[in-house]
Amino acid sequence: MGVVERKLRDLEKIKLQIIEQSWLIVEEEGWQALSIRKIADAIEYSVPVIYKHFENKDAIIAYFTRQGFAMMAEQLASAVDLNKSADDNLYNIATSYWKFALEHKKCYEIMFGLGIPQCEVVNSIKEMKATSTVMLTCISKCITENNVDQIDLYLKFKTFWSILHGIITIEFLSNQKTNPEEVSPILTDAIQGFIISLKHHHN
Amino acid sequence: MGVVERKLRDLEKIKLQIIEQSWLIVEEEGWQALSIRKIADAIEYSVPVIYKHFENKDAIIAYFTRQGFAMMAEQLASAVDLNKSADDNLYNIATSYWKFALEHKKCYEIMFGLGIPQCEVVNSIKEMKATSTVMLTCISKCITENNVDQIDLYLKFKTFWSILHGIITIEFLSNQKTNPEEVSPILTDAIQGFIISLKHHHN
DNA sequence: TCCATTAGTTAACAGTGTTAGCAAAATTAA
């Protein structure tokens, strides 16, 4: 009779509760309101229990960062349709990125929330690689489809990502409630510009 | 005999010390290390003295935010040379922006430092207007010089700023020590793309 | 039943922002 198994399940249940309740707090009151004591209150356990499941508070945040990148990678990947042109796919990836950022604002916030602490974390996240791979492969196809082989793939990739991230940050700063479904004209403009500049590259 | 004046000067001196020492702490240990008690220690006064000069800690941070935008506006303005073409000026503004961000990393950090709190602050800063005006006027000239009058100035402005900010954030995340004088190829690429897309707009 | 492990607790330490209340110093008025 799997007593050990049940115990492990119970432990896992507490961990899930920590994650769940943490997320509730973040959604309602923002990241800076997330505190160990508040989580302990919410899961109706004492404070040290949390440290049995997460090394420290940063580990909890890191968990959401990883999860965020995993979700994003999935969403971007599902935006790609191999029957369409690479140009179209790139545009769809961009709008998909936009949608993700707006639908998961709080998530996107820590994923890229600058400040120094996050930097090292972000660079050591394998889930982040999945995200960038989706973009990289699509841009790579764009380059071959448009016969501009001399172009620097990695440069273009970074440019693409930078543009996307920049637009979203500026959007966040001008905090009008934006509908994720309505893609910003700025995004359309910038991405079209990006694709144009791809085609106009002289081999 | 201006006793009152001297007193005011003394008060001003303390305020300057608060600013000076705060900046030292931030430069050496980062924003999250800045605490009222640490400042008090550094200026060799007790904690409540600080509250005579700043309403609270946020006000100190807001001070640096304002100052940052003022400095940036100045630096961008000085990058403009009326003898040159608007296209060239726009490129120079971009590199100037890049230089500012890298030379004043800690400053740029709070100016655009994520979190929600900053959002409202940023939107209510007149020094920020000065910054955006420099960019706006230059893009406006680009549009007339290139005879693409049908274009949406404000849209292009936002796109331009988004691209710049995005590139810098990504640069910060991949925290290799970058030389501010060496402009990133990503920046050059993106800005050239931006200008190309301006010219290729169909009236 | 006794022992060992584990789960979960309380209570503390060191730090944070902020403020009330008090003492000393400086200025003004008499």
Next chain:
DNA sequence: TTAATTTTGCTAACACTGTTAACTAATGGA
């Protein structure tokens, strides 16, 4: 000069934060 008043700066507290040591109660196996 003395008395009253304002200013200046301090101590100490409050209510938080993350983190951990030390203890108790419960559980599982021999």
